[in-house]
Amino acid sequence: MDYIFHIAIIVSIYGILALAQNLVMGETGLLTIAGAAFYGIGAYVAGIFSTSLGLNITIALVAAPLITAVIAMILGTSFARFRDDYFLLATLGFLMIFNTVAKNWTSLTGGSLGIAGISKPHMFGITLLTPESFIWLAVFVLLIVAIICYFISRSSFGRALNAIREDEEALKIFGYKVSTYKLASFTIGASLSSLAGVLFASYLTFIDPTLFTVNESILLWAMIILGGIATNRGALMGALLLILIPESLRFIGFPDEISGLMRQCIYGLILIFLMLYRPKGIFGKYNL
Amino acid sequence: MKQVIETKGLIKFFDGIHAVDNLSLSIEEGKITGIVGPNGSGKTTLINILSGFYNYDKGEIFFSGAKRKKILPWENKIYGTGRTFQQIRLFNQMKVIDNILVVLTERNPFFALFERHGEYHIKCAEDVLKKVGLYEKRGSYAKDLSYGQQKLLEIGRILAIKADIIFLDEPFAGLFPEMIKRIENIIRELKNENKTVILVEHNMNIIRELCDHLIVMDAGKLLAEGRPEKVLSERAVLEAYLGE
Numbered sequence: 001m002d003y004i005f006h007i008a009i010i011v012s013i014y015g016i017l018a019l020a021q022n023l024v025m026g027e028t029g030l031l032t033i034a035g036a037a038f039y040g041i042g043a044y045v046a047g048i049f050s051t052s053l054g055l056n057i058t059i060a061l062v063a064a065p066l067i068t069a070v071i072a073m074i075l076g077t078s079f080a081r082f083r084d085d086y087f088l089l090a091t092l093g094f095l096m097i098f099n100t101v102a103k104n105w106t107s108l109t110g111g112s113l114g115i116a117g118i119s120k121p122h123m124f125g126i127t128l129l130t131p132e133s134f135i136w137l138a139v140f141v142l143l144i145v146a147i148i149c150y151f152i153s154r155s156s157f158g159r160a161l162n163a164i165r166e167d168e169e170a171l172k173i174f175g176y177k178v179s180t181y182k183l184a185s186f187t188i189g190a191s192l193s194s195l196a197g198v199l200f201a202s203y204l205t206f207i208d209p210t211l212f213t214v215n216e217s218i219l220l221w222a223m224i225i226l227g228g229i230a231t232n233r234g235a236l237m238g239a240l241l242l243i244l245i246p247e248s249l250r251f252i253g254f255p256d257e258i259s260g261l262m263r264q265c266i267y268g269l270i271l272i273f274l275m276l277y278r279p280k281g282i283f284g285k286y287n288l
Numbered sequence: 289m290k291q292v293i294e295t296k297g298l299i300k301f302f303d304g305i306h307a308v309d310n311l312s313l314s315i316e317e318g319k320i321t322g323i324v325g326p327n328g329s330g331k332t333t334l335i336n337i338l339s340g341f342y343n344y345d346k347g348e349i350f351f352s353g354a355k356r357k358k359i360l361p362w363e364n365k366i367y368g369t370g371r372t373f374q375q376i377r378l379f380n381q382m383k384v385i386d387n388i389l390v391v392l393t394e395r396n397p398f399f400a401l402f403e404r405h406g407e408y409h410i411k412c413a414e415d416v417l418k419k420v421g422l423y424e425k426r427g428s429y430a431k432d433l434s435y436g437q438q439k440l441l442e443i444g445r446i447l448a449i450k451a452d453i454i455f456l457d458e459p460f461a462g463l464f465p466e467m468i469k470r471i472e473n474i475i476r477e478l479k480n481e482n483k484t485v486i487l488v489e490h491n492m493n494i495i496r497e498l499c500d501h502l503i504v505m506d507a508g509k510l511l512a513e514g515r516p517e518k519v520l521s522e523r524a525v526l527e528a529y530l531g532e
Contacts, residue, residue: 156393157400159382163390166379173339174391174449175365184397286381 005131009203011243012138016196018223018235019149024189025221026230026286027153029165030182031084033217034075034091037098038190040212041068042197047115047207048108057121057202061141064198065191072190073183080179080186083168095214102209114208118201138199145192149232152188161185162230165286215264222267225274228284237282242267290317290352292453292484293338298347300333300508307333308344309508315453315501318482320475322489322499322516330508331488332374335455338486339364339371351453365395370451372442374458374488380431384422387430387441388413388448412448420444421470436467443474453484460491472498492520 021035045064049055079090102109109115121128121137128134152158160181163171168178201207223242228234246263250256279287293315300308308330315321323331336342338349340361349356351367364370379387392409394400417423420440425433430441439459446454456475460468475498478485489495495502495516502516504525512519519525 152401154404155401156390156403156405157397159386159390159393159405160397160400162382162386163379166381167377169341169361170373170377170379171390172361173341173364173371174445175362175395177362177395177397180397184401 002131005135007243007247008135009131009138009199011240012135012142013196013199013203014219014223014239014243015142015236016145016199017193017220018227018239019145019232020189020192020196021220022224022230022232022235023149023152023161023192024185026224026235027158027165028161028182028185030186031088032091032186032189033088033214033221034094034098034190035193035220036212036214036216037091037095038068038072038193039197039200039216040098040102040207040209041071041190042194043201043207043212044102044109044115044197045194046198046201047110047118050119050202051115051117052108056123057119057198058123060198060202061121061195064194068194069187069191072187076183076186080182092214095217099209099213102212110208112209114206115201116206118205118207120205121202134203138203141195141199145195146232146236148188148192149235153232157181157184165230218271219267222271225279225281226270228281228286230286231283234281234283242270245270289319291315291350292317292352293486294350294353295338296348296350298334298337298349299345300330300337300342301345306508308337311347311505311508311510313503313510313513315484315486317484318479319500320479320485320487320498321501321503322487322495323503323505324489324492324495325505325511328507329505331505332457333508334505335371335457335486335488339369339455362395364451365449368450368452369455370446370449370453371455372439372446372457372459374461376435376438376442378430378438378441380429382430383426384417384428384430384433384441385410385413385426388416388444391445391448416444416448419447420474436463439463439467440470443471447474447478451483453486454478455486455488457488458490459487460489460494468494496520 017035017039024030024032042064045067046057046060049060050057075094079087082090103112128137160176164178164181172178219242223238224235226241227238246266249262274281291314296312298308298311299306325331333342337344340359340363379390389405389409392412393405394403414423417426420443422437422440422444425437433441443459459471475485487499499516502519503513504511504519512522512525
């Protein structure tokens with residue numbers, strides 16, 4: 001039973017990440033590969049708060065989105081002028097910087113050894129030690145993020161983001177400060193991603209830089225493309241499928257070391273097949 | 289008559305080439321002003337400058353007498369200007385009604401976050417779509433409209449924002465006669481509402497029928513201007529543009 005709760009927690013964490021990625025990439029059309037960096041920032045905030053400062057993880061759940069928002073706003077202010085592949089390269093650059101800092105600022109991040117002994121969340125007098133108890137927090141945060149994303153996609157703000165995705169130059173003509181919208185979307189997406197990082201760090205109780213590489217960002221791309229670009233339910237479906245499919249390899253006799261490698265191959269193959277045969281994904285109505 | 293736009297010695301370079309060369313002109317309020325000229329004469333560049341798509345290099349631009357050192361695209365709403373594009377630029381993967389709603393709703397990102405379009409916005413959008421004959425298509429995606437319908441939707445967006453100064457860049461190009469009539473009628477209605485229309489067009493019959501004032505450009509310069517029938521009979525215009 002613990003295994004099922006474990007999978008549900010991982011699906012919830014990736015569901016949050018996929019929803020955030022969908023907001024920035026699906027709704028706004030900003031090709032970002034920095035998702036893993038903001039996820040990592042959230043995780044490191046949780047790790048540092050817990051181990052260095054001795055603070056409760058629930059404080060990190062509030063602090064991480066704020067800290068990440070400040071970083072994203074500083075970045076986004078210069079990134080907002082970029083589009084398409086230029087934006088992609090700029091965010092890739094940021095992810096590389098994040099990884100370098102995480103590996104080398106040893107006194108803060110623990111360097112390549114990472115941070116171990118991160119505490120489990122303690123709330124209402126209960127410490128969420130088991131997957132069975134942790135799942136409630138994970139689902140609660142996922143629900144909050146899903147509500148925020150749904151609210152945004154139904155608002156005038158969300159419609160403007162869609163118009164930016166379609167033709168930001170044309171939208172400017174109608175009185176929109178497009179760069180402000182892009183900055184807002186990027187910042188909100190980054191903040192939401194950091195929540196997943198806090199949950200992840202607190203659940204595993206250990207983090208290191210290898211957990212937040214470009215592979216994670218590609219996985220997020222695969223999730224929202226599989227589920228369907230610019231749909232929240234598509235992002236959730238993509239997260240569910242791309243966690244469950246590789247997990248299912250365990251049950252068809254693949255050794256653990258091979259199933260780990262196969263995971264990346266599966267993500268790659270799914271992306272290739274989707275681009276060839278179903279670029280809109282399962283629920284999608286839009287093309288990238 | 290009030291002049292809504294005035295340029296003095298306007299210059300725009302592209303890699304050393306003068307796309308707009310020392311252009312001084314004025315556009316009167318409530319009139320339909322046509323701009324004609326051979327391909328590459330600077331017509332669209334002029335519209336791009338006046339709508340904030342391009343910065344200009346030298347000269348002066350006045351909107352209703354106020355000098356504008358720099359024209360920023362998002363300021364078009366403040367100055368009451370709107371435009372269509374030579375190559376149609378719709379929000380293709382959005383529904384027809386959403387293409388209109390997006391220009392009707394809140395611009396401030398913070399307030400937009402808490403705004404959902406209401407009955408009022410829907411009614412405004414539907415009124416516009418009825419006016420341009422696209423009401424039945426309101427639930428379709430913009431990319432699925434025919435070429436002519438897409439041109440109408442572009443004009444619909446301009447009607448929705450109730451712009452006072454409207455730049456139309458070749459709105460009749462590639463349209464069949466019925467669609468041309470419909471757009472002509474919309475332009476006449478705009479004139480009746482005292483809107484200022486600046487029309488870039490190659491079809492001389494439409495120019496003669498619709499325009500109160502005509503500007504002819506050649507190689508970025510002003511070649512001639514005045515009443516269409518008079519300008520189109522000038523020798524220099526005939527030679528430069530009509531090749532006669």
